């Protein structure tokens with residue numbers, strides 16, 4: 262009896278126990294996926310919200326940025342100064358060189374990087390040109406964005422096409438734009454023509470229109486000044502033929518002392534004392550020559566000793582003439598010729614004397 266009761270109890274309990282354990286076990290198996298699903302759902306929801314919030318934040322940021330800035334110019338639209346000025350940070354760095362705008366954000370400068378970043382958002386043509394040849398610009402053609410509207414330092418020819426713009430490559434010449442039309446004087450500048458890509462000398466690049474215009478007059482002024490420099494020389498050259506009659510200096514240049522035209526000009530009042538002295542010297546020389554000739558004629562009947570004296574006299578005359586010619590600055594060649602002539606005369610005289618004696 263007891264046994265049956267206990268057994269029944271046990272069975273009952275056992276059954277109950279079994280049932281309760283099964284229930285518990287069953288409940289656990291059923292709840293765990295639900296919990297996981299619930300937790301997963303919560304995470305998903307939170308993640309979605311976060312993603313949405315992030316996307317919204319990014320979207321708003323992008324929108325704010327775009328709304329504050331002008332859109333990046335495409336095609337041939339020139340980049341205004343205001344646009345350039347907005348790209349003035351290290352992370353968004355635009356710089357204008359020679360009338361073209363480049364995105365220098367990713368540029369690694371071989372020199373100090375700070376030198377480049379200091380000019381983000383501005384025109385650094387002048388600063389660049391002060392230390393670099395323009396040919397270095399070719400190394401950043403891939404960073405070209407567009408034409409800088411405010412610059413007068415654009416290179417290029419109006420006849421060039423804009424093909425390089427459309428291809429995205431930096432133009433070696435600036436495309437024809439309204440901005441370029443304003444730069445016609447710059448493009449016509451002599452220093453820039455004939456060397457579209459690489460000017461022979463680095464210009465002290467103008468960073469503004471004013472500076473660019475300042476450069477132009479200097480170029481044109483040099484062109485204008487050149488004739489001015491030549492003018493005095495030309496006028497002098499032109500005046501020389503006309504001035505010979507009236508210019509007191511003309512006789513000197515035209516051989517007033519020893520020249521052919523000196524005699525007539527010397528007759529006119531002349532302030533040039535050298536000319537007068539020259540004629541006086543000529544007169545003295547002529548007189549000496551006549552005296553010498555007279556001596557020679559007088560000595561025709563003299564003996565040889567006396568002839569020797571005549572030779573001495575001749576030598577003295579030669580010395581005298583030499584001195585006078587030196588004073589006047591007469592050519593040495595003239596003196597030599599005269600001496601030769603005199604010697605010939607003497608020889609002839611001697612021959613005549615000998616002939617006479619022989620006779």
Ligand code: HEM
Nearest residue numbers: 370371372373376377380385388389392393397398400401
């Ligand atoms: C933004 C204005 C710039 C300034 C003020 C500037 C200044 C300088 C200076 C002072 C140096 C000499 C560094 C040294 O000797 O240690 C230098 C070097 C150099 N820079 Fe620039 N730079 C500028 C932009 C550029 C750009 C845009 C380029 C390329 C297109 C460039 C290319 C070079 C190169 C190749 C060197 C090394 C060779 C050399 O000294 O000529 N620079 N830069």
